[in-house]
């Protein structure tokens with residue numbers, strides 16, 4: 001740990017002991033790379049990603065996705081160092097959700113730690129709704145959730161919803177009582193509605209700073225309310241497209257590293273060359289800069305991000321030391337869903353380029 005370049009010390013002033021990932025290795029470059037070269041080889045816990053819509057050309061939200069497709073996607077995700085993740089199914093009909101959830105559960109991959117159900121109990125308005133299909137957005141009710149949870153054989157572990165969706169608050173209480181984590185996202189909630197959702201048991205803000213209106217009253221608004229609410233952890237998509245660097249820096253300062261989780265929100269285009277891909281029923285385009293959006297649409301539609309890139313960007317944007325950022329993609333998301341990180345990742349950190357290169361993954 002002491003080998004870290006102290007000039008990049010955190011704005012928080014020190015590495016917080018509780019934030020240091022188990023297995024965060026010492027630099028192994030004594031005989032080769034020198035501190036001046038900024039290269040270190042590290043042994044890390046396997047990464048945990050709570051939001052993955054697809055990968056390597058495979059869309060988890062497409063009922064036509066086969067078991068072979070899923071195996072290919074899981075293998076490609078693992079190569080990025082992610083050994084546990086939540087496949088994420090965005091707003092769709094009950095039938096589509098059920099078919100996709102069944103396929104994911106029956107695939108039986110140990111790296112699938114459950115399902116993240118994002119929608120359909122979200123805001124219908126353009127802006128907060130993002131790339132979710134408007135026709136399938138609906139009010140929240142336990143009966144609809146139970147049908148989806150039955151199809152998923154009880155594996156839905158995280159639900160993202162809008163507190164203002166009709167029926168959302170009682171459902172939050174019921175989900176939490178049943179051991180399902182609840183996140184706030186794709187929402188136009190008022191200050192009071194955010195507070196009510198937290199009181200009901202919501203514990204996470206999903207990709208905070210995205211999935212809300214493009215224009216908000218300066219204060220109060222749902223961003224300040226969630227940023228200042230210590231009972232909420234927050235996930236962020238740090239790909240350089242979803243949030244500008246100063247926003248990432250300010251938001252992580254507000255939440256503190258201890259309440260920050262890095263997610264990719266990756267979709268089928270992740271790990272693939274620029275081109276046209278799908279997320280749910282929507283066609284989207286990955287451009288050469290790594291931005292994923294429907295052609296001509298202002299809102300982004302998932303990302304082509306990987307966790308190692310998210311870690312590198314987070315160090316670059318926040319000035320935090322690497323050892324404060326690593327837990328945002330390992331122990332913190334794992335603890336949030338009640339698991340432990342699995343396996344190990346050997347990676348090379350280039351402090352000059354803010355680049356974390358995965359060399360090998362076990363487990």
Ligand SMILES: [Zn+2]
Pocket residue numbers: 118130185186207211
């Ligand atoms: Zn989303």
